[in-house]
Every structure is written in C-alpha cells, then in structure tokens.
Amino acid sequence: MSQLKRNLTFFDLTMIAIGSVIGSGIFLTPSMIAKALPSPPWILFVWVLGGIMALTGALTYAELASRMPQAGGVYVYLVKAYGGLFGFLYGWVYFFVVNTGGIAALSIAFSTYFSYFIPLNAAGLRLVAVGGIIFLTAINVVGVKAGAIFSDLFTVLKIIGIVGLIGVGFGMGSASSTNFSQMSSQSSSHLFVALAVAMVGVIWSCGGWQHVTFTAGEAKNPRRNVAWAMIVGAIVITGIYLLTNIAYMLLLSPADIAASEHVAADAVERVLGHAGGGLIALAIFISTFGTAGIYTLTAPRIYFAMARDKVFFSKVAEVHPKFRTPAFAIIFQSIWAIVLILFWGTFENLISYVVFTDAIFFALTAASIFIFRKKTSDAPKFRTPGYPFTPIIFIMIELWFLLVIVTEKPLESLIGLGFLVLGVPVYFGWKKLQAKQLKR
Numbered sequence: 001m002s003q004l005k006r007n008l009t010f011f012d013l014t015m016i017a018i019g020s021v022i023g024s025g026i027f028l029t030p031s032m033i034a035k036a037l038p039s040p041p042w043i044l045f046v047w048v049l050g051g052i053m054a055l056t057g058a059l060t061y062a063e064l065a066s067r068m069p070q071a072g073g074v075y076v077y078l079v080k081a082y083g084g085l086f087g088f089l090y091g092w093v094y095f096f097v098v099n100t101g102g103i104a105a106l107s108i109a110f111s112t113y114f115s116y117f118i119p120l121n122a123a124g125l126r127l128v129a130v131g132g133i134i135f136l137t138a139i140n141v142v143g144v145k146a147g148a149i150f151s152d153l154f155t156v157l158k159i160i161g162i163v164g165l166i167g168v169g170f171g172m173g174s175a176s177s178t179n180f181s182q183m184s185s186q187s188s189s190h191l192f193v194a195l196a197v198a199m200v201g202v203i204w205s206c207g208g209w210q211h212v213t214f215t216a217g218e219a220k221n222p223r224r225n226v227a228w229a230m231i232v233g234a235i236v237i238t239g240i241y242l243l244t245n246i247a248y249m250l251l252l253s254p255a256d257i258a259a260s261e262h263v264a265a266d267a268v269e270r271v272l273g274h275a276g277g278g279l280i281a282l283a284i285f286i287s288t289f290g291t292a293g294i295y296t297l298t299a300p301r302i303y304f305a306m307a308r309d310k311v312f313f314s315k316v317a318e319v320h321p322k323f324r325t326p327a328f329a330i331i332f333q334s335i336w337a338i339v340l341i342l343f344w345g346t347f348e349n350l351i352s353y354v355v356f357t358d359a360i361f362f363a364l365t366a367a368s369i370f371i372f373r374k375k376t377s378d379a380p381k382f383r384t385p386g387y388p389f390t391p392i393i394f395i396m397i398e399l400w401f402l403l404v405i406v407t408e409k410p411l412e413s414l415i416g417l418g419f420l421v422l423g424v425p426v427y428f429g430w431k432k433l434q435a436k437q438l439k440r
Contacts, residue, residue, distance in 0.1 A: 005324040007143075008218050010225040012152060016294055017209045017233025019155035021054070022162065023291030024109045025205025026244055027264045027284050034258035036197040040180045040249055046195060047245055049397070050202035051238030056394035058209055058234040059384050060366045062227030065213050066380035067372060069222030072305025073213025074365050081368035084311060085427055090361050091306045092423035097416065099299040100333060101354050103292050104340035107132050110288035116281040129341050132289060136296045137334040141320065141327045150297075154290025161283025162240055165264060169247025172271040178249040196404035203355045203401060205241065208291075209233045210362075211298040218301075227382040300329035311430050352412035356405050357420060363398040366391045 008016075030043075037043050064077045079087030107129035111120070114128055139150050212229050216222045248257055251267040260266045264284060268276040300316075304326035307317030313332070320327035369384065369391050384390050406413045 006218055006220050013212050013225050013229035014232050015152045015155040017212045017229045019294045020208030020211040021237045024288045029201030029205050030263045031260055032201045033198040034254045036194040038254045039183055040178055046198045046202050047241050050206040053397045054206045054234040056390050058230040060391040062230050062382050063384040065226040066223045066382040069216045072302050075302045075305050077365055077368050081371045088311045088427045089423045091302045093357050093420055097419050098354050098358050100337040103295045103337040106288045106292040110285050113281050113285040130338050133334050136293045140297045140330050143323050150293050158287040166243045166247045169250045173250025178253055196408050204351050214298040214301040223381045300326050300333050303329040310434050352409045356413050357416035359398045359402050363395050366394050
C-alpha cells in the first residue's frame, strides 16, 4: 500500500492555515514597519493590504484546491497549468530557499527566545535549533496525525498568547500612547518606498496559508475542507494582526516600536514588568516552534509529489511502511534546513529573497485559475467569488511587490532568481537521465 492516509480534519487544516502564518512575523516585523512608516494610519493600512492579499489569494487557491485535491497542492496546480518545468522549479526553490530557509530561520528564532530562560552562546543557539528540528522531524515521521495534533496544540497556545497580548493592550494600554490620526509627513515618492519596505515584513508575516494545499492528499473531504480552511484562516489572521498592532500602539508609541528589538515583550513589560516579558517570550517561543513544526509537516508533500513524477530523488516518493507518511521527504528537508543553520543564513538575511521568490509563484499559481476555467467546464465544489476580480487583485498586489523589491532589494532578488534559474538545467538534466534509464 503506497497511498497517504487521510487523517486531517477541517479543524486540523484550519489550524495549519493559521499556524503556518502566525509565526515570528507579528513579533519581529512591527519594528521594521514602524521605522519605515511612523504614521499609525499607514501602519494599519499595510496590514489591511496584507489581509486583502491573504484573503483574495485564499479565495483563489480555494477553487484550485477544490479542483485538484492531491498531495503537493501548489506543485500540482503549476504542473497541470504550465507543465512539469514550472512545478519542478517551485519544488526546487521551495526546498533550497523558501521552506528550508523558513524552517532554519524559525528554528534560530525559537532558540533565541529559549535563551531568555536558559542563557546560550552562539553554539548553544545552533544546538537548540538543530535539536528542535530533529524533534519536529521525529514527530512528523511517526504520523501525520501526530504532526497535526502538535500543530493544533501549538496553534491554539499561540492564539491564546496573542489574545492575551491584545487583552493587555486594550485593557491596560492608553490611547495617549499613540496619535492614531497622525498622517505621514513623507513626500509621495518617499511614502511609496516606505510602503514597499513595510510590505516586505507584512508579506513575510501574512504568507503561509497555502501550506494547507500541500496536505490535501491526507485531508478528509479535501474538495471542501481544504478550500474553507484557507478562507477561515485568512480572515482570522487578518483580524488578529490588526488587533495586535493596535494593542502595540496602545502600549508603545510608533517611535518606541521602531526602536524595539522585542516589540511584544517591551509592550507587555511596560504594564506588567519583567514577569510579563517572560510570559510573552514564552508565547513567542511557542509560536515560532509551532510554525517550524507546521513547515516540517506540510512542504515534504511537494517533494513527495515531485518524486512520484520522477523529477526528484526516488527515495523521497516512498511512504513509510509502518507510519504511512512521506518519511524520507521529511528527513531530506530537515537535513538541508540543518545545513543552513550550521553554515549559512539567519532570520534577517533570509526574509527578503524568500518572500521575493515565493511571490513569483504566488502570482503564477493564482493566474492558473484562468487557464483551468478556460480548459474545463467542470463545476468544482468551491468557485472563487468575485471572479475574475478576486484573482486579479491578488496578482496585482504580488506583481507590485515584485517590482518594488527588485528596486529596493536588488541583491536579495538576484540571489532568489539565481536559485530559480539554476533549477532549469537541473530539471532538463534530470529528465535526460530519466530517459536514459527507460531505454535500458
């Protein structure tokens, strides 16, 4: 028996959608955003824009998931819309940059907040990060349900922590901390650049809901549940992010937020003292560790689907005989994430080119809905409301972001493109090798 087991419920999928998004971003990017945009209305505007992006994207992807409820999600959509090369490049970049880089960065983040309780040097931080990945790998190899239970638990705990932060802000904060009507004094050209810089943090913080599509092959009633899990997740995330940012500004001024490296802890410490800072550090540890766990759970299904299509290592296509999980795909991914921790990037170094590369495929995947609508007359269980405007809005936001980040972050953009271009000869080399093997 080589089929994945369908164990994931609608609740599991919704928790994956929310938990994949709410990780380190809402705790680490507000400072960067406030530095670029010291105006409270504009700060809230970019988070609203991020919410619009997430919702229009989720509504678009929901129809794709309803049409093609197979393991691999986005990879499957790209292959069927544009051909094997595009699907391979997505999986290639996701493995070498986006997901493994995200796991590595999140692991460094949770080990950093772990050091709030037990002081660690640089080697100790890496050791904890690697140990965390090994632990998460073991959980997800044992079974998708075990990984989902872990995801459910940590997502619920992180939501409780964020709700607590919001409660402290609204209950103990003061409107005098921030002038919410203060508009930006920046010129139009400077404001455009500031919005672009802020959107790097917002897009990093709002991305991840598409991870639900990767697990469609293990979902119960995938044509319905995968679609609605993304939509509910996008709505919940937008509400949480807006309320959290308002809470920050009820406790700290935009200048204080911009100057803080630990916005959430500093905000809570303002009214609850050091003990409050410890609680929020624990919440951040739970959040980042939980998100790393979800990334470890979901993305290997892409490599699993690629290997099934014979454009990745054949071992990755094997299902564990006992646990019925893509165990080798999970282990392969974790090994590369550990390599990145030991020899390469940090959270700060990864963000820009990770979101740049991801945005390319976000736009391409959303555009595939027009191809499928034209190719087939099938009526999926979920159809994107507001079509064609909903996917067009999402694509336009992604294209605007790509244009801006190329201008503002050329080095990171080139590195991301370099990985992408490198995948082209690798794909054709793999296909050539495959053809030779078939002739034997």
